[in-house]
Amino acid sequence: MASLWLGLVRLLAGFRRGLRDPEFRAILFLLAIAMTGGAVFFHAVEGWPWIDATYFSAMALTTVGDATLSPTTAIAKIFTMLFSICGIGLMLAFLSRLSTFREHEEGRE
Numbered sequence: 001m002a003s004l005w006l007g008l009v010r011l012l013a014g015f016r017r018g019l020r021d022p023e024f025r026a027i028l029f030l031l032a033i034a035m036t037g038g039a040v041f042f043h044a045v046e047g048w049p050w051i052d053a054t055y056f057s058a059m060a061l062t063t064v065g066d067a068t069l070s071p072t073t074a075i076a077k078i079f080t081m082l083f084s085i086c087g088i089g090l091m092l093a094f095l096s097r098l099s100t101f102r103e104h105e106e107g108r109e
Contacts (some may be wrong), residue, residue: 006057024097030073031094034061034087041083045076 011094016022038057042048048056056069060083071077 007042011098014098018098018101021097021101022095024101027090027094027097031061031087031090034083038083038087041079042071042076045073045079046071057087060084061091063088063091065070 032053035054035057038060039050039054042053043050046053050065052069056066058064059066060080064089069097071080
């Protein structure tokens with residue numbers, strides 16, 4: 001359990017350090033825009049509650065997936081394909097930059 005807490009503390013420290021980097025902030029901003037845009041789209045087109053629309057957006061961007069929610073209209077399916085292709089790249093860029101700052105934290109110790 002201690003290693004879990006230590007890992008979370010290091011992750012948050014890396015995130016805090018990343019906020020000082022303009023590239024990290026730009027990627028984080030684009031990721032927030034993608035999440036918000038996806039949630040708004042799924043809420044409007046599929047009629048899902050906000051929490052479900054946001055949840056599905058996060059699942060699509062992190063490639064986790066969830067069988068309980070899936071788009072039913074053709075336009076939503078097309079949007080999900082494009083949303084995932086573009087958004088997964090953003091998520092990978094975010095995680096890559098975050099791991100860079102986390103590695104710097106571990107290198108200092």
